[in-house]
Amino acid sequence: MRRFFVWKLLPSIGRQFRTRSYFTLLFLVAFFALGVTLLRALPNDKSSWEKKTSNAVSNRHALSNHPPSFTVLLQTYNRTDLLLKLLHHYSAIPNVDRIVVVWNNVGVTPPIDLWNSFQPHPVPVDFLPQSANKMRNRLQNFREIRTEAVLVMDDDVMTSAGDVSFAYTVWQEFPDQIVGFVPRRHVVAESGVYSYGSHELDSDYGLAGYSMVLIGAAFIHKKYLRLFERLPPAVHRLIDDTQNCDDIAFNVMVARELNRSPPSGISPRQRAAGLYVRPHDLRNLESEAESGYRGMWHAADHMLERSYCLNRLADMYGGRLTLPYSNFQVSRFGRCFACKS
Incomplete structure (x- = not known):
């Protein structure tokens, strides 16, 4: 079956x-x-x-893989050995798009071949020879700068990767201000005379806080390079005549711009030109330069010259400067809203 x-x-x-x-x-x-x-x-x-x-x-x-980035803008004069060290350091920091070197050694060939001989490099480096050795060469709106964020660095200053990355995150929150590592301040006497200084002015005038952040180690927005190029010719002549004070003029410009059209959500207390980020590893490498070239800040009349610039700028802008004070500072290991710098 x-x-x-x-x-x-x-x-x-x-x-x-x-x-x-x-x-x-x-x-x-x-x-x-x-x-x-x-x-x-x-x-x-x-x-x-x-x-x-x-x-x-x-x-x-x-x-899918293009994160926010910034350009390192580095002006140099007669410090090729330090430059190569700084290029190696900053090119390895995350989020760097490229490095633009403003080459102020007029008539001297930049070390392009030497740098390229050690390829590959993490990011491209553009060497831009200048026709004259001017302090304000670094504040040009170079076409090589493709990012909104620009990290301006002196050629004798090395800031740690951690400090740079943290400052960049702070700048992303405050892109209309100068976000940097070196604060300075000014005072105005009863006679209306301006004086420039740093921390030593506390003891003389009982002040706290700062009114400027120097651009020798700071993040700025690219738009301010365009504004700087359009400043009155008298401001440019002052900078060229003194070979100084481009950073003071830059702070005055930013403060005036913030006062004219403050960003939404920013309080009057935060309308200062700069925002101070306390660095944990910022080193001056000047003593390591083989050329022995010393910066202008060593000159005996350096502080007097910068006070002179403040007063000249005040005259150009109607007798007074817009430079609000701030005691706002930020640190990687804590935030301080009312501390001395």
């Missing part, structure tokens, strides 16, 4: 198998025809196809 049942079942199984095989064959034929049609639709020019594919991959990469 069992043998008979199996024998009767075999024809049915065979019919089901033949039906399934028939539909499977139809599916394979249709799939093959569709594949041939798609292949014929592809471009015959192999290079064109490869180019389109490469562009598509590049665009996807740019959209």
Whole structure:
């Protein structure tokens, strides 16, 4: 009885198998025809196809893997050995898009070949030779700067990667201010005369806080480079005549801009030109330079000259300066809203 049942079942199984095989064959034929049609639709020019594919991959990469970045703007004069050390240091910091070197050694070839001989480098470096050795060369709106954030650095200052990265996050919150590591202040006597100084003015005048953040180690917005180029010619002449004070003029410009159109959400207390980030590892490398070139801040009349600039700028802007004070400072290991700098 069992043998008979199996024998009767075999024809049915065979019919089901033949039906399934028939539909499977139809599916394979249709799939093959569709594949041939798609292949014929592809471009015959192999290079064109490869180019389109490469562009598509590049665009996807740019959209999905392009984090916020900043440009390092570094002006140098007669310190090639320090420059190479700084290029090596800053090129390895995260989020750096490129480094722009403002080469003020007029008539001297930049060390491009030497730098390139040690490739590969993490980021590109552009050497921009200048026709004259001017302090304000670094504040040009260079076309090589492709980012909104610009880290301006002196050629004898090294700031740790941690400090730079933290300051960059602070700048992203306060992009309209100068976010940097070196605060300074001014005072105005009853006679209306301005004096420039740093922490020593506390003991003489009982002041707390700062009114400027120097741009020798600071983040700025690229838009301020355009504004600086459009400052009155008298301001540019003052900077060129003294070979000094470009950072003071820059602070005055930013403070005036913030006072004219303060960003939404920013309190009057925070309308100072700069925001001080307390560094934990900022070093001056001047003593390591083989050239022995010493910065202008060593000159005996340096502070007097900067006070002179303040008073000249005050005259140019109607007899007074817009330089609000701030005691706001930020640290990687804690935030202080009412501390001395």
